[in-house]
Ligand SMILES: [Fe+2]
């Protein structure tokens with residue numbers, strides 16, 4: 265077994281509000297809320313309400329996108345009732361203690377936002393022409409599989425690569441991150457790192473970039489994931505975890521083999537000069553098969569190019585090789601779908617995208633066909649025997 269194939273870890277945030285994990289959550293789900301379920305097939309005729317004016321436990325977009333999955337009797341009730349029903353459902357995904365943690369996190373975020381002075385204010389509202397390369401803008405405006413295919417390559421199944429960010433935007437982002445790190449150093453403010461595997465880097469959502477990244481996900485990533493990742497909730501992405509990671513001397517060196525706590529991950533290199541740091545992919549796996557061996561056609565290594573984006577399923581096992589010299593900064597957006605997570609928790613079969621499940625099913629089909637063939641041969645021969 266190569267060093268890439270050690271057990272895949274689950275890369276998680278310590279502060280997320282949507283982790284589906286832990287037996288505690290499952291037990292609670294079975295006893296308290298068994299009658300409260302979303303519909304499996306959405307009511308696409310329904311026009312969702314806006315929840316932006318309310319003070320809510322979760323992003324307002326999550327409520328709007330969940331609405332068409334509500335059972336008919338709840339769908340017909342008033343907004344307050346709907347909010348209560350949806351909040352209850354979403355809270356089921358929070359392990360014990362996570363609620364107060366979520367509250368503490370919002371206080372933490374507020375403390376940063378009121379004290380940190382941004383360097384480039386223009387970064388905080390998404391201005392597409394200042395952010396994206398023209399080819400990307402054109403494809404998004406046309407918003408068809410054909411237009412996406414014209415700018416996106418798929419060098420390995422499930423790994424999509426395309427030019428996305430302008431060099432000037434990457435520079436601004438790098439400068440903003442550096443400015444934030446400088447503020448952290450000067451004020452000795454203890455910040456939370458992006459996840460359990462990176463000691464360096466910063467959570468962009470924590471210092472004011474969350475609404476900009478929300479817009480980025482909704483208007484520029486979701487149209488793409490709707491086409492290429494519909495099997496993992498690509499059409500219903502409604503929350504994100506946005507951060508930068510830093511590699512090189514005095515930073516993180518490499519990143520072990522893992523899967524992300526996301527439905528779809530966007531990974532864009534911001535720069536700068538560096539050697540190494542390749543991203544290695546080793547096939548997509550469900551929870552049950554996360555540590556099964558890699559097949560030769562699942563091996564793919566990608567070398568980062570500043571401004572270029574990689575889009576892959578969170579369950580696509582991957583890691584980063586050592587950045588041997590220079591300094592590399594990547595921006596990550598873990599995109600999540602509350603609808604997908606809710607449906608997945610009610611359905612056993614939900615992993616058409618898992619390489620191993622796929623093989624198991626194929627073998628099973630082969631065995632069934634074999635049995636049928638034998639039976640037929642026997643039936644045909646029977647009269648002559
Ligand atoms: Fe990752």
Ligand SMILES: [Zn+2]
Nearest residue numbers: 550553618621
């Ligand atoms: Zn599987």
